[in-house]
Amino acid sequence: MKRRKWTRPELRRIRERRLAGEPWATIQPDYGVTTAALRRALNRNGLGIGLRGPKDDRRDEATILEATRLRNDQWTWPAIVEELNWPLTWDALRRACHVSARQKGGSVWCGKGVVR
Numbered sequence: 681m682k683r684r685k686w687t688r689p690e691l692r693r694i695r696e697r698r699l700a701g702e703p704w705a706t707i708q709p710d711y712g713v714t715t716a717a718l719r720r721a722l723n724r725n726g727l728g729i730g731l732r733g734p735k736d737d738r739r740d741e742a743t744i745l746e747a748t749r750l751r752n753d754q755w756t757w758p759a760i761v762e763e764l765n766w767p768l769t770w771d772a773l774r775r776a777c778h779v780s781a782r783q784k785g786g787s788v789w790c791g792k793g794v795v796r
Contacts, residue, residue, distance in 0.1 A: 726775025748777045752789045
């Protein structure tokens with residue numbers, strides 16, 4: 681089965697609908713994919729933060745804050761993913777950290793990193 685190509689605006693609209701309280705079951709038919717595919721696409725693109733239960737959100741936020749701290753200490757993204765047992769790609773973690781920093785008015789170090 682061919683993987684669907686998502687655009688950033690599409691993913692943002694899906695995220696906004698979900699954050700507005702719309703259930704996955706009503707969002708999913710508009711895109712012709714499963715709920716799991718929607719969640720996976722959002723997570724891969726760093727937009728899945730805050731879309732799960734409150735307990736999971738706190739874990740995600742804590743992980744993202746720790747990842748940002750490690751990155752600002754010049755760790756490489758792959759090393760951070762390994763250290764924190766992040767379940768997705770390092771690029772998804774990078775995007776999530778940058779989104780979180782933008783929302784909070786912070787920044788994430790953007791150098792090459794020191795291999796740890």
